[in-house]
Amino acid sequence: MPVNKNALLRYRIIDGCLTNKSRRYPNASFIIDKIEEQLGEPISESSFNKDIARMKEIYSAPIKFDRLHGGYYYDQDGFSIKEFPLSNEEIEALDYSTALLHQLKGTRMFQQFENAINKVIEGYRISKVIGMAETQIIQVEEPVKMEGSQWLEVVLKAIVEKNALSVTYQGYGREAVAHGFSPYLLKEYRNRWYMIGYSQRKENVIVLALDRVKEIKPSKEKFKSQGNFSPADFFRYSFGITQVHGAQPETVRLAFSPQETPYITSQPLHHSQKIISEKPELVVELKVYITAELKMAILSYGKEVKVLEPASLRQEISDAIREMAKNY
Numbered sequence: 001m002p003v004n005k006n007a008l009l010r011y012r013i014i015d016g017c018l019t020n021k022s023r024r025y026p027n028a029s030f031i032i033d034k035i036e037e038q039l040g041e042p043i044s045e046s047s048f049n050k051d052i053a054r055m056k057e058i059y060s061a062p063i064k065f066d067r068l069h070g071g072y073y074y075d076q077d078g079f080s081i082k083e084f085p086l087s088n089e090e091i092e093a094l095d096y097s098t099a100l101l102h103q104l105k106g107t108r109m110f111q112q113f114e115n116a117i118n119k120v121i122e123g124y125r126i127s128k129v130i131g132m133a134e135t136q137i138i139q140v141e142e143p144v145k146m147e148g149s150q151w152l153e154v155v156l157k158a159i160v161e162k163n164a165l166s167v168t169y170q171g172y173g174r175e176a177v178a179h180g181f182s183p184y185l186l187k188e189y190r191n192r193w194y195m196i197g198y199s200q201r202k203e204n205v206i207v208l209a210l211d212r213v214k215e216i217k218p219s220k221e222k223f224k225s226q227g228n229f230s231p232a233d234f235f236r237y238s239f240g241i242t243q244v245h246g247a248q249p250e251t252v253r254l255a256f257s258p259q260e261t262p263y264i265t266s267q268p269l270h271h272s273q274k275i276i277s278e279k280p281e282l283v284v285e286l287k288v289y290i291t292a293e294l295k296m297a298i299l300s301y302g303k304e305v306k307v308l309e310p311a312s313l314r315q316e317i318s319d320a321i322r323e324m325a326k327n328y
Contacts, residue, residue: 006039007051007054009038009039010035010039010043010051011051011054011055011058011059011081012081012082013031013034013035013038013039014031014035014051014052014055015055015061015080015081015082016034017030017031017034017072018063018072018073018074019074019079019080024069024071024073025066025069025070025071025072025073026071026072027070027071027072028045028048028049028072030071031048031072032045032048035048052072055081059081061074061079061081062074062075062076062079063075147210147211148192148193148209148210148211148212148213149193149210151193151195151210151213151216152186152193152210154216155183155186155195155210155216156186158183159183159184159185159186162182162223162225163218163219163223164180164181164182164218164219164220164221164222164223164224165180165181165182165183165216165217165218165219166178166179166180166181166215166216166217166218166219166221167179167181167208167213167215167216168213168214168215168216169208169212169213169214170212170214171212172212176214177201178201179199179200179201179202179208180199180200180201180219180221181195181197181198181199181200181208181219182197182198182223182224182225183195183196183197184196184197184198184205184226184229184231185197185229185231185234187207187231187235187241189240189241190240192209192210192211192241193209193210193211194207194208194209194210194241195207195208195210196208196231196234196243198224198226200221200224204245205226205229205234205243207241207242207243236249236272237249237272237287237288237289238288238289238291239269239270239286239288239289239291239293239294239297240291240293240294240297241293242289242291242292242293243289244289244291247289249287249288249289250287250288250289250290250310250313251285251286251287251309251310252285252286252287252288252290252294252307252309252310252313253276253283253284253285253286253307253308253309254269254283254284254286254298254305254306254307254308255281255282255283255305255306255308256281256282256283256284256301256304256305257281257282257303257304257305258280258281258282259304260282260301260304260305261278261281261282264282264284265282268284269284269286269297270286270287270288272285272286272287272288273285273286274286283308290310290312290313295313295316295317295320298317299317299320299321299324
């Protein structure tokens, strides 16, 4: 039977009592008081006895009762469930999870995880001290919708172990199709996950959104390795997630108003961004593919930006603005 989170917390508190050298042989009443104090909820002696039995079952905890002292103790020096070894399956799961979280470090998503963990730890303590729910003083931004995350582990494992996958994928407004897929990279962009790899169907390296994946199964096909695949090179000229095969990047020059200058200089639009001039307005240069994502980003700045080059992009943005005006 799986162990719920409250039970795990109780086991930790019991373990802390039994390993506390300044209070040897704690009795049931003392441990129960500690549990109720830290969790803020009552626990019966019957539940406490069940917790002791489960700790013996799960962790092989050498918990004994000393009749002379009237309390519990570990009949093994140095034992603690904090030192309990993981199973091979747990170690494998931890390896993949750690690899995934390490790659997220520095991203908004990792910060979200980090803040959420801090909220649980600090928010719980603060709420007990000041009598206020943590959501009243700490709020963590969360994505409105996060689909496709159920595929993260299987894709990550296939990347590490170089296993091919059979992926059923349905693009927007299209029929579902099957890809023999050799995954190389997982990439998060604006709270959506994508996998990049070689598709036998397309005979090329492509990008698939995980929230459009209908099914992933192991494939008997051989993993198609691309020894020269480099994530940095693959997305070098991409603005966002789109990679355009066979296209040439273009030099884009944008002029921003003084109000936007500090934001654009502190948070560059693209890693290729170069500042051409700062007065009377900020002019930056990008080396990118002309994609829908780039155009949407430019339009999002409204009147605070002008496209200087290339002329074709300037015209496309101008046309889009005229079409937008028709809606009002």
